[in-house]
Amino acid sequence: MRDATLNVAVIGLGLIGGSLLRALAVHGHRVSGYDADPATRATARTAAAQAPANARWHVTGSISDAVRDAQLAVVAVPLPAVGAVFDELASLGYVGVVTDVTSVKGPVRDLAADRLRTGGQALATFIGGHPMAGRETSGFTAADPRLFNGCAWVLCLSEDGAGLRDWVDLAALVTGLGARVVPATADEHDAATAAISHVPHLVAAAVAALISNDPLAGTLGAGSFRDGTRVAASRPELTAAMCGGNAPAVGRALDAVLADLAAARAALDGADPIGALTPWLTPGHTARLSWPPEPGESADLPARADVLLRLGRVGGWIESVSADRKTIRAVRPA
Amino acid sequence: MRDATLNVAVIGLGLIGGSLLRALAVHGHRVSGYDADPATRATARTAAAQAPANARWHVTGSISDAVRDAQLAVVAVPLPAVGAVFDELASLGYVGVVTDVTSVKGPVRDLAADRLRTGGQALATFIGGHPMAGRETSGFTAADPRLFNGCAWVLCLSEDGAGLRDWVDLAALVTGLGARVVPATADEHDAATAAISHVPHLVAAAVAALISNDPLAGTLGAGSFRDGTRVAASRPELTAAMCGGNAPAVGRALDAVLADLAAARAALDGADPIGALTPWLTPGHTARLSWPPEPGESADLPARADVLLRLGRVGGWIESVSADRKTIRAVRPA
Numbered sequence: 001m002r003d004a005t006l007n008v009a010v011i012g013l014g015l016i017g018g019s020l021l022r023a024l025a026v027h028g029h030r031v032s033g034y035d036a037d038p039a040t041r042a043t044a045r046t047a048a049a050q051a052p053a054n055a056r057w058h059v060t061g062s063i064s065d066a067v068r069d070a071q072l073a074v075v076a077v078p079l080p081a082v083g084a085v086f087d088e089l090a091s092l093g094y095v096g097v098v099t100d101v102t103s104v105k106g107p108v109r110d111l112a113a114d115r116l117r118t119g120g121q122a123l124a125t126f127i128g129g130h131p132m133a134g135r136e137t138s139g140f141t142a143a144d145p146r147l148f149n150g151c152a153w154v155l156c157l158s159e160d161g162a163g164l165r166d167w168v169d170l171a172a173l174v175t176g177l178g179a180r181v182v183p184a185t186a187d188e189h190d191a192a193t194a195a196i197s198h199v200p201h202l203v204a205a206a207v208a209a210l211i212s213n214d215p216l217a218g219t220l221g222a223g224s225f226r227d228g229t230r231v232a233a234s235r236p237e238l239t240a241a242m243c244g245g246n247a248p249a250v251g252r253a254l255d256a257v258l259a260d261l262a263a264a265r266a267a268l269d270g271a272d273p274i275g276a277l278t279p280w281l282t283p284g285h286t287a288r289l290s291w292p293p294e295p296g297e298s299a300d301l302p303a304r305a306d307v308l309l310r311l312g313r314v315g316g317w318i319e320s321v322s323a324d325r326k327t328i329r330a331v332r333p334a
Numbered sequence: 335m336r337d338a339t340l341n342v343a344v345i346g347l348g349l350i351g352g353s354l355l356r357a358l359a360v361h362g363h364r365v366s367g368y369d370a371d372p373a374t375r376a377t378a379r380t381a382a383a384q385a386p387a388n389a390r391w392h393v394t395g396s397i398s399d400a401v402r403d404a405q406l407a408v409v410a411v412p413l414p415a416v417g418a419v420f421d422e423l424a425s426l427g428y429v430g431v432v433t434d435v436t437s438v439k440g441p442v443r444d445l446a447a448d449r450l451r452t453g454g455q456a457l458a459t460f461i462g463g464h465p466m467a468g469r470e471t472s473g474f475t476a477a478d479p480r481l482f483n484g485c486a487w488v489l490c491l492s493e494d495g496a497g498l499r500d501w502v503d504l505a506a507l508v509t510g511l512g513a514r515v516v517p518a519t520a521d522e523h524d525a526a527t528a529a530i531s532h533v534p535h536l537v538a539a540a541v542a543a544l545i546s547n548d549p550l551a552g553t554l555g556a557g558s559f560r561d562g563t564r565v566a567a568s569r570p571e572l573t574a575a576m577c578g579g580n581a582p583a584v585g586r587a588l589d590a591v592l593a594d595l596a597a598a599r600a601a602l603d604g605a606d607p608i609g610a611l612t613p614w615l616t617p618g619h620t621a622r623l624s625w626p627p628e629p630g631e632s633a634d635l636p637a638r639a640d641v642l643l644r645l646g647r648v649g650g651w652i653e654s655v656s657a658d659r660k661t662i663r664a665v666r667p668a
Contacts, residue, residue, distance in 0.1 A: 132556045152554050182553055192551035195544040200562035203537050205618030206594040210529040210587060212621045215649025215667065217526035219516055219627055220486050222466045227561040228534035232622040236615035244601075244608030251602040253544060254595065260540040261592060267578075268585040274578030281570035284539030287546045288566040293553055315549025333549060 001071050001097060001169035002325065005029050009070035011063055011085055012036075013044050016101045016131060017076030018143030021057050023177045026145045031057040034066040036077075040140050047140070063088050067096070072170070073124070075100040079245055082108060086115035090123060097166045099129040103193060104246045105156050105186035125163045127170055128156035128186055130193070131179060146178070152317060153179040156186045161305030168303045171328065172321035180317035180331070183308035187249075194249035199257055201231050201239045202250070208232035293333030300327045335405050335431060335503035336659065339363050343404035345397055345419055346370075347378050350435045350465060351410030352477030355391050357511045360479045365391040368400040370411075374474050381474070397422050401430070406504070407458070409434040413579055416442060420449035424457060431500045433463040437527060438580045439490050439520035459497045461504055462490035462520055464527070465513060480512070486651065487513040490520045495639030502637045505662065506655035514651035514665070517642035521583075528583040533591055535565050535573045536584070542566040627667030634661045 005028045010021045013035040021033045021044070035041050045059045060066040063085065067073050073094060075085050079102045089098060098116060100108055105128040112126035131153040153174050157167055171181045184192070208229040211218040231239075243250050267276035293315050301307050303326060311318070316332040339362045344355045347369040355367045355378070369375050379393045394400040397419065401407050407428060409419050413436045423432065432450060434442055439462040446460035465487040487508050491501055505515045518526070542563040545552040565573075577584050601610035627649050635641050637660055645652070650666040 132554055134557060152556075154554065180553075182550070184550060188550060189554075192548060192554050195541075195548060195551045196555040196559040199544065200541055200558040202595065202598050202615075203541055203591075204558075204562060204622075205615045206591045206598070207529075207534055207537055208618035208622040208625075209594060210533065210590060210621075211625065212617050214526060214529060215627070216516070216518060216522060216646055217529045218621075218625055219514075219646075219649045219651060219667065220466055220488065220523075220526050221530040221625060222486075223468060224534040224538075224565045225530040225625075227564045228538060229618070229622050229625075230561045231558045232615075232618045234619075236612045236619050239615050240608045240611035244606075244611050247602045247607040251599060254599050254602065256544060257537075257540045258592065258595060258599065260543060261536065261588065261595075264536050264540070265585060265588050265592065268581045268588065272578075273581040274574045277574035277578050278570045281536075281539045281566075281573050283546050284542035284563070284566045285568070285570050287544075287552075288538075288542040288563050291542075291545065291552055291555060291559075291563075293549070312550055312553075315553045317553060333553065 007069045009066040009073045012077035013140045018140035019147035022145035025055045025057045032066040072097045098124045099127045105189040109186045125166045130154040149178040154182045183312040190249040194253040198243045198250045199253045204229045204232040296334030298331045301330045341403045343400040343407045346411035347474045349472045352474040353481040356479035359389045359391045366400040406431045432458045433461045439523040443520045459500045464488040483512040488516045517646040524583040528587040532577045532584045533587045538563045538566040630668030632665045635664045
């Protein structure tokens with residue numbers, strides 16, 4: 001994966017897979033896409049014919065054809081379908097690098113270790129990935145090659161640095177698309193997304209339910225209700241799959257929120273609710289005011305697993321990878 | 335208060351008071367404004383001189399001058415300052431109608447009953463009010479006469495219909511400014527705002543605090559974190575005053591959220607988190623999809639306390655009041 005342009009297979013052509021297909025083509029990579037849905041394949045083929053000649057892609061009729069010459073296979077299907085794709089890659093004897101784009105990383109890491117093998121032998125190198133680039137829209141027709149511009153894209157790395165060479169190559173590819181690569185272990189990723197995405201979805205649903213039997217409250221709802229409950233409009237099946245698929249980490253983050261709110265509840269019952277709530281509100285206020293993190297100091301660092309993971313833990317990210325793949329351009333938050 | 339145009343005093347010229355001063359002037363009422371801060375008075379005087387000749391207001395140097403000929407006094411000061419203004423109105427022997435614009439209604443109702451009297455005798459008619467028209471900005475310089483266009487504006491009414499005649503006159507004035515008048519008892523108002531504003535503020539602070547010691551999570555935060563925690567950026571003192579000033583109702587709404595989230599927590603620990611979370615998420619999802627309420631059927635109803643309160647309880651509002659003040663044009667949500 002050290003060539004300037006790569007052969008990449010994208011399996012699953014929804015919003016993320018479709019956007020990645022387009023972005024990789026724009027950046028000169030040779031891309032083959034596949035989707036299990038024939039109508040999506042037809043749409044993607046028509047779009048390819050209409051794309052500029054130097055930014056086209058192929059759409060294949062099978063996973064086998066898509067990955068035939070691929071150095072990298074991106075599995076961009078929903079979580080419940082990932083296992084079957086891994087099985088097919090294993091049965092094809094695919095030995096390139098494999099990454100994914102799903103929102104939980106521990107379970108997918110375990111799935112890859114279990115399935116991407118034959119005769120007891122690991123085949124491909126698996127590097128879990130998660131571009132933080134959701135949108136209200138979905139499907140190939142919403143795909144946008146600029147979707148990843150400036151977005152955080154987690155690439156999972158283990159403490160022992162296994163697969164580091166391929167990890168750095170993948171980081172070079174992803175930063176080349178304009179994304180900020182954030183190094184993290186799968187468990188760190190799952191704990192962080194529980195806090196910043198999964199728990200907010202659960203809390204939004206609980207707050208929105210308060211107006212279920214209270215039309216007066218619904219009529220009075222304004223900005224704080226609108227924003228605080230926006231994601232409750234997401235389909236329950238999708239939110240359940242996302243939260244339930246990361247149940248242990250979501251449970252821990254939810255415990256922290258419940259303990260915090262129990263303290264607020266006690267303050268409301270106390271002798272001086274206003275006086276007690278002011279300090280209670282301050283940590284969240286401080287955290288929110290300093291969010292989102294602004295880019296701070298940047299530095300060239302050696303591409304070592306311990307250095308990379310430490311960068312992720314302080315909230316930093318990778319802006320680019322050197323041509324010799326030995327150093328990374330690291331940005332720390334201000 | 336049955337004249338087409340009224341003499342109105344606005345005490346406190348922040349965002350809400352200033353906007354109301356401007357809106358009343360635009361609608362042809364004779365308005366006197368007062369603010370305890372001399373700089374704010376100067377700003378308001380300069381703005382009056384620059385306003386169109388038929389939409390000007392007076393700025394007075396005292397509450398006494400402001401209310402001298404007023405049929406209505408609007409107390410638009412922050413909650414902690416309301417009692418002192420009531421005391422001054424009582425000491426002046428003011429006998430017109432008094433309303434306010436603060437975010438809690440039970441405590442202000444009690445304060446009015448206690449303070450707007452002399453020699454054991456009630457002086458003015460007090461009608462609690464709350465325009466749901468917050469903005470990120472504040473102060474007279476942010477005042478906008480169109481702030482109340484289409485906004486819900488609660489006017490409190492008791493079950494026994496005390497002060498109904500003045501209530502209907504005030505509703506005529508407020509609907510004339512383009513607001514939707516929502517009738518509710520003070521306790522109903524406080525329960526509803528606990529659900530749609532105060533609890534969302536507490537929950538936002540608890541979720542925002544999750545990233546306090548987790549820079550990685552902060553870097554990964556995207557849309558659901560941004561929106562779900564937006565109001566945690568409000569000043570802790572103001573949020574504490576708002577929530578703590580409505581402590582009993584906020585406590586009850588928070589209990590409902592805590593019980594609901596405890597059920598989600600149990601689902602995460604269960605054998606089938608995804609299967610259990612889907613039905614758990616559905617009530618909030620359904621409530622959010624049908625929010626905000628769209629105007630539905632409208633009808634002319636008699637201006638009776640029981641009719642008005644029933645309208646508020648089903649999520650309805652008043653669009654206008656008939657010239658003879660006997661009927662209201664009521665809109666129910668679709």
